[in-house]
Amino acid sequence: MKIEIYNHFSGWQPVDREQAARFVSYLLDNLPAIPTAQRPAYIEAHRLRGCTVSDLLHQNSPTR
Numbered sequence: 001m002k003i004e005i006y007n008h009f010s011g012w013q014p015v016d017r018e019q020a021a022r023f024v025s026y027l028l029d030n031l032p033a034i035p036t037a038q039r040p041a042y043i044e045a046h047r048l049r050g051c052t053v054s055d056l057l058h059q060n061s062p063t064r
Contacts (some may be wrong), residue, residue: 003050012049021056024048 003020004012027043034042040053
């Protein structure tokens with residue numbers, strides 16, 4: 001499955017799951033204008049294509 005992330009300077013970029021997980025983790029920690037509970041929905045709607053935030057975080061968690 002193709003995963004893409006959106007960068008304001010270069011548009012949609014294809015990435016692997018590890019890169020997407022790092023990008024999502026960064027955004028979850030660095031979007032102060034968006035309430036914490038709403039950040040995953042914002043990321044899925046505007047910055048991530050091809051998978052969900054919870055899929056990325058669950059797959060890359062250290063307990064798995």
